Amino acid sequence: MPSASPLLLLEHVGRRLAGREVVADVTFSVARGEVLGLLGVNGAGKSTTLAMIAGVLAPDSGTVKLDGRDVQELSATARARIGYLPENVPLWPELTVREYLEACGRLRGMERSSRKRAIDRELLRLDLSGMADRLSGQLSLGQKRRLGLAQALLHDPELLVLDEPGNGLDPVQTTQLRELIRTLSESRATIISTHVLSEVEAMCDRVVILHEGRVRFDSPLAADRGALDRAFLAIARGNAKAPA
Amino acid sequence: MTARAIARLDLKRLYVRPFAWTLAAIALAIMAWLFLTDLNLFLALQPKLASQEGNLGFTDIVSAQHLLAFVQLSLLIAPLITMHPIAGERRAHTLPLLFAAGLSPARILFGKFFAALIYLWLLLIGVALMPLTLAHATTPDWGQFGAALLGCALCVAALVAIGVACSAFASHPALAATAALLIALILTLLDRGAQISGVQSGWLEYLALPTHLTPFLHGLVRSVDVIYFGLIIALSLAFAARRLAAEKVRG
Numbered sequence: 096m097p098s099a100s101p102l103l104l105l106e107h108v109g110r111r112l113a114g115r116e117v118v119a120d121v122t123f124s125v126a127r128g129e130v131l132g133l134l135g136v137n138g139a140g141k142s143t144t145l146a147m148i149a150g151v152l153a154p155d156s157g158t159v160k161l162d163g164r165d166v167q168e169l170s171a172t173a174r175a176r177i178g179y180l181p182e183n184v185p186l187w188p189e190l191t192v193r194e195y196l197e198a199c200g201r202l203r204g205m206e207r208s209s210r211k212r213a214i215d216r217e218l219l220r221l222d223l224s225g226m227a228d229r230l231s232g233q234l235s236l237g238q239k240r241r242l243g244l245a246q247a248l249l250h251d252p253e254l255l256v257l258d259e260p261g262n263g264l265d266p267v268q269t270t271q272l273r274e275l276i277r278t279l280s281e282s283r284a285t286i287i288s289t290h291v292l293s294e295v296e297a298m299c300d301r302v303v304i305l306h307e308g309r310v311r312f313d314s315p316l317a318a319d320r321g322a323l324d325r326a327f328l329a330i331a332r333g334n335a336k337a338p339a
Numbered sequence: 340m341t342a343r344a345i346a347r348l349d350l351k352r353l354y355v356r357p358f359a360w361t362l363a364a365i366a367l368a369i370m371a372w373l374f375l376t377d378l379n380l381f382l383a384l385q386p387k388l389a390s391q392e393g394n395l396g397f398t399d400i401v402s403a404q405h406l407l408a409f410v411q412l413s414l415l416i417a418p419l420i421t422m423h424p425i426a427g428e429r430r431a432h433t434l435p436l437l438f439a440a441g442l443s444p445a446r447i448l449f450g451k452f453f454a455a456l457i458y459l460w461l462l463l464i465g466v467a468l469m470p471l472t473l474a475h476a477t478t479p480d481w482g483q484f485g486a487a488l489l490g491c492a493l494c495v496a497a498l499v500a501i502g503v504a505c506s507a508f509a510s511h512p513a514l515a516a517t518a519a520l521l522i523a524l525i526l527t528l529l530d531r532g533a534q535i536s537g538v539q540s541g542w543l544e545y546l547a548l549p550t551h552l553t554p555f556l557h558g559l560v561r562s563v564d565v566i567y568f569g570l571i572i573a574l575s576l577a578f579a580a581r582r583l584a585a586e587k588v589r590g
Contacts, residue, residue, distance in 0.1 A: 151438040153588050171341060174441030181439075183432035187348075189355045198351070201344040202440040246436070 102127050102284045103148065103254055108157035110143055117143045119308045121157070127253070130280045132299035132316075133288040136331045140308035141288035142182050145258045148286065149179035161254065175203050178252035182259050182288075184243035188232020192223055192242055195231045199246040210249075217245040220275070236263035244272075248279070255285040261294050273297045292327055296320055306330045341442050345450025346457070349424065353458055359420070363458075366416055367465055373408050374469045377401045397477040402470040402484050403556040406491045409466045410552065413459060413495050414527065418519035420458055421502025422512040424451035425583065429510065434586070444583035448503060448576055455499045463488075463495060483558030490555020493568035494548060498523055500575035507579035523548075526571075 101124035110118040118140040125131045135141050146152040147159050150166045159166045161176060169176075187195060193214060200210035218224045221241040226234065231242060240263055247255060260276070261269055276285060276298050289295060295302050296316065304312035304327055311330045317323065353359040381400045388395060425448075428434045437447050467488055470479070502519040509515035529547040544550050551564040 146435065149435070149439045150441065151435040151587070169441065171441030174439070177439065179435070179439040181432065181435045185433040185436040186431070187352055187433060188431075189352055194351065198344070198348045199436070199440075201347065202341060202437065202442065204341060204344075 100127075101125060102162060103286070104158075104160045104163075105144075105148070106158050106160070108144070108147060108154045108159060110140075110147060110152065110155050112143065117308050118147070118154075118305075121305070121308070121310055123303050123310060123313055125254070125284045125286055127284050128281060129301060130276065130285045130287065130299045132295035132302045133286060133305060134290065134292065134295050134302055134327060135288075135305035136290055139290075139305040141290075141305055142258050143308075144305065145179070145256050145286065145288055146181070148254075149177055149181075149256050150174060151179070151181075171204060175250045176253045177256060178247035178250065178254070179256045180240075180243045180247040180258060180260060182262070184239045185246075186231045186239060186242065188230060190231055191228050192218070192231055192234070193227040195242065196245060196249060200249055203250045205250060213249050213251070217248055220248070221245045222271075237265060237268045240264060241268075244275075253283050255279060255283055257285065257287045259288055259290075261289060261291065269294075292324060296323070304330050341440070342446040342450040342453070345437070345442070345447055346453040349451055349454030350457060353420075353454065359458065362416060362419060363462055363465075366412060366462055369412060370405070370409055370466045371469065374401070374405050377404055378473075396480060397470070397473070398480040398483045398487075401473075402479065403487045405470055406463075406467065406487045407552070407556055409463060410491050410494050410498075413498050414523045415520065416462070417455070417459060417495065417498035417502045417523070418505070418516040421451075421455045421499055421506055421519060422509075422516035423506070424455065424503055425506040425579070426509045426512045426515045427506075430512070438587060444580045444587070445576075447583060448507070448579050451506075452500060452503050452576060455503065456496055459495045459499060460492060463491060480558065486558045486560050487556045489560060490552050490564070493555075493565065494552050497548070497568045497571040497575075500572040501526075504575040504579040504582075507582045 103125040105124070106122050108118060108121045109116070121140075121144055123131070133141050133144065143152065147154050148166065150169065153167050161169065161173075164173070166174075166177075187198070190198065196214045196217065197210065200213060205213065218227055221244060223238070223241055223245060226238065231239070234242060240260065244257070244260060247257065257276075261272060264272060273294075276287065279285065287294070287298060299316055301315045302312065302323060303310055312326050378401055381397060384400065425434075428437070470484075498519075501522050502515070505519040505522065506512070506515040509518055526546065526548045530544045530550065531547075545567075551567045554561050554564055
């Protein structure tokens with residue numbers, strides 16, 4: 096159940112890349128215990144928005160605040176409150192799965208004992224225990240995604256930012272991922288970007304539709320899923336006007 | 340702490356990559372061959388040298404020249420080792436992971452710089468051990484040897500810093516290696532043209548790497564030379580940190 100106060104707050108966030116306005120005046124919030132679906136067609140500005148939330152990119156205008164503090168000004172320790180899985184899973188292919196997670200834990204400043212416990216926990220949770228000694232570069236796409244998710248969860252973040260987590264997963268893995276995200280979201284805020292409507296419907300409490308960098312729709316997931324379908328299709332086809 | 344974590348990660352990645360081992364093996368094999376060549380030359384010259392006043396010894400002819408040869412070889416090794424740190428991370432999409440961990444560009448660069456430096460310094464130790472194996476049979480000038488070793492260590496550090504900076508600016512590791520090699524060659528050959536034409540070129544001479552390495556090889560540790568290498572390292576890393584910070588701002 097989402098709490099009343101937002102953990103994450105984006106206010107009038109804008110960002111240009113290569114001279115093009117990719118994100119413009121984006122405002123939304125996410126509360127603890129809430130799963131927010133960031134829905135949009137390719138090029139809508141979802142990944143850029145998530146990169147700004149994770150502190151990877153700095154916004155040109157507006158602010159991204161975590162618990163009232165600007166994400167860009169957070170220390171490395173405070174940054175550990177965010178777990179981030181980019182669209183392209185960041186891997187060092189020459190390291191084994193365990194070595195990779197060890198390195199991620201060290202980069203996050205985790206102590207040796209807590210690091211070891213966290214690695215064992217995530218290997219088990221993401222069904223990677225059997226391949227802990229395999230080179231991460233030799234994993235299948237779905238396994239790489241799960242490993243990416245493991246590094247995002249390793250330091251037990253309060254805010255989980257997942258960019259297209261369902262990409263490359265088979266139907267069984269997709270179902271498992273959905274169940275996992277539902278379980279994880281009970282104790283943290285989660286943002287998932289996707290262009291697949293069914294993923295939003297299966298996992299999210301609320302949906303924000305981004306189109307051409309702007310928020311076109313922001314609403315809790317209603318019982319009438321048909322309304323969301325129609326809204327998304329209308330926005331994607333450019334037939335809907337931006338909300339006032 | 341985080342710079343150390345980056346350095347440790349990069350060293351681990353070097354350790355598990357056949358490339359780093361192959362490069363080290365080739366470099367040490369070349370250096371061993373050069374050492375034996377220098378030693379043969381020294382043995383051939385020894386009778387003549389013994390009869391001369393103020394003669395050159397083992398340290399001048401073998402040890403210092405051997406260390407100089409390693410620096411010359413490092414003009415090639417340093418770009419090959421440093422081409423991956425930033426350009427490689429960029430291509431592998433792992434830079435966002437480092438930024439998301441809250442690591443500042445300066446820390447990322449320091450970590451990567453030290454990892455590459457440790458690799459090259461380990462090679463330098465291996466190279467320095469070759470003449471040291473004959474220390475019991477010769478009379479080494481320890482002061483000169485120590486100064487030469489210090490000069491080579493500083494020069495190698497400067498080459499690594501240039502390589503890391505090129506890696507931060509280049510989009511592809513091969514471009515980074517080429518740029519680092521070109522800059523290092525320019526710095527090495529900068530005053531050669533003026534020397535050949537017999538012209539005294541103050542500032543060109545000052546900028547050239549050999550001008551500041553040669554005194555070390557003769558056993559002379561001058562603060563101006565230490566500052567020169569320190570400046571190259573600091574400027575290269577500062578430019579690279581600026582580029583990496585801009586990447587976060589510009590995307």
